[in-house]
Amino acid sequence: MSASMPHEDGIDHTISLMREGYLYILNRRRSFNCDVFETRLLGMKAICMGGKEAAEIFYDPEKFQREGAAPHRLVETLFGKKGIQTLDGEHHRRRKEMFMALMSPTNIKELADLVKEEWISAAKKWEQMNEVIFYEEVQKILSTAACRWAGVTVPEDEIKNLPNDLEALFESPAALGPDHWKGRNARNRVEKWVGELINQVRDGKETPPENTALHRFSWFREFDGTLLDTETAAVEVINILRPIVAISIFLNFTLLSLHHYPEEKEKLKVQDDKYAKMFVQEVRRYYPFFPFVSAKVRKGFVWNDFTFEEGTLTYLDLYGTNHDPKIWENPDVFNPERFADWEGSPFGFIPQGGGDYLLGHRCAGEWLTIEVMKVSLDLLVNRMNYEIPDQDLSYSMVSIPSIPHSKIIIKNIKLLD
Ligand code: HEM
DSSP states (O other): OOOTBBBBBSSSHHHHHHHHHHGHHHHHHHHTTTSEEEEETTTTEEEEEEEEHHHHHHTTTEEEOOEEEEEHHIIIIITTOOOGGOOHHHHHHHHHHHHHEEEEEEHHHHHHHHHHHHHHHHHHHHHTTSSSEEHHHHHHHHHHHHHHHHOOOOOHHHHTTTHHOOOOOOOOOOOOHHHHHHHHHHHHHHHHHHHHHHHHTTTTTTOOOOOOHHHHHHHOBBSOBBBBOOHHHHHHHHHHHHHHHHHHHHHHHHHHOOOOOOOOHHHHSSSSSHHHHHHHHHHHHHHOOOOOEEEEEESSSEEEEEEEOTTEEEEEEHHHHHHHHHSSSSSOOGGGGGTTTOOOTTTOOOOBSSSSSTSOOOOOTTHHHHHHHHHHIIIIIIIIIOOOSSSSHHHHHHSSSOOTTOOEEEEEEOOOO
16 A cells, blocks of 8 residues: 555544544545545455545446445345346446336336325325324335336235335444344345245246336346346345335435425425426435445556555545535535536536446436436425424434434425315
8 A cells, every 4th residue: 555645543443434424534535635545444444535536536447346345234234135236347237237228218207207196195194194204104105106116016914014124224234233133134025025026027927017127127138148046136126126215315305405495495486397406416415325335446556646456445435525625615505506507527426426327336226316306396395285393303424324313294284286
């Protein structure tokens, strides 16, 4: 390792990471006055980095690989074994094409329409209720819409549990003890019945529509012409269902931002689609969600005089890049206007990863996320009235993922025509 790379002294800094959460890398980039530094995390030497130039090298497939980079606890909960997140090169590209084939404008609109339909039907029930917990209700909506969109028929005895199980997959990776095991158990349960469903499709007993994830992933073939093994196909179908339910986190922050910035809500009532998109982009930039992503140095290289040794685990700071003062003016101010004439860098704005969709690991569901957020924003701004009573709306910068502590209680809900 080059002597000139700033280096955090000490045996291990996992505790500092747990204490400082989303700000861990950013704090050190500031104190070292450098976008890259070396440390030790989870008992291993690691490089942390952030900013536009760092993202550019991180997403260079010649320099970094994903195989062997994801911590075990993430694979056991969030990702699943042998999923796309751990692939490299041609195998990754072929698998990514399978995902991106689902992301046509027509298909994306179909999911947005399903979300709207489920939302309106749920809101009719909310009108009769004293109050509802927005985070939980939205997860039910997204879980039902995701299964319908993916062509997945949920077994009777799983319907009630499914939103909780999918939530546990993205809430448990950083958790300790029972909360972590909840995620592992949920993964085993969901993988089992989704796997059975895939076998039924292959046996001709289930016939999901052709443009659905269940159909496409059941019949996807590797380079050698073989189908994916059942477990891997199930992992990839869950790679569609789980993150759609995770949009609930962004939706909670959307609701929170409307509450904290009422003038924005008034603007949204009279503005067009462009402003709605700017608002959604700012929610994705401003609030904490995915803190960082990891990869391993594929082949040693030198960047800005710093030596990256082969095999070194490297973390790219997503949150910190979205709050980098070299990229964003007043990064800690919520301001949708900043996206009015934003030039659209794939490395400076990376809430769902950066770089290229097919050649790299950038989130396959980013366009889908934006459209689901836009349709939900319209429902919150133009299609319903509600009140937000006094409650603890603060959120942690340490818990990963983070949501407002009360999960946002809303009451006196009224659907508008
Ligand atoms: C809820 C909001 C979402 C966030 C914050 C998010 C974030 C991310 C991040 C940070 C990555 C990793 C990027 C990297 O490794 O460089 C990723 C990858 C991925 N996301 Fe998302 N995502 C979201 C929604 C979705 C949705 C809705 C889908 C699909 C329906 C989806 C499917 C995927 C897939 C398949 C990958 C793996 C891509 C690859 O390895 O090539 N995500 N996402």
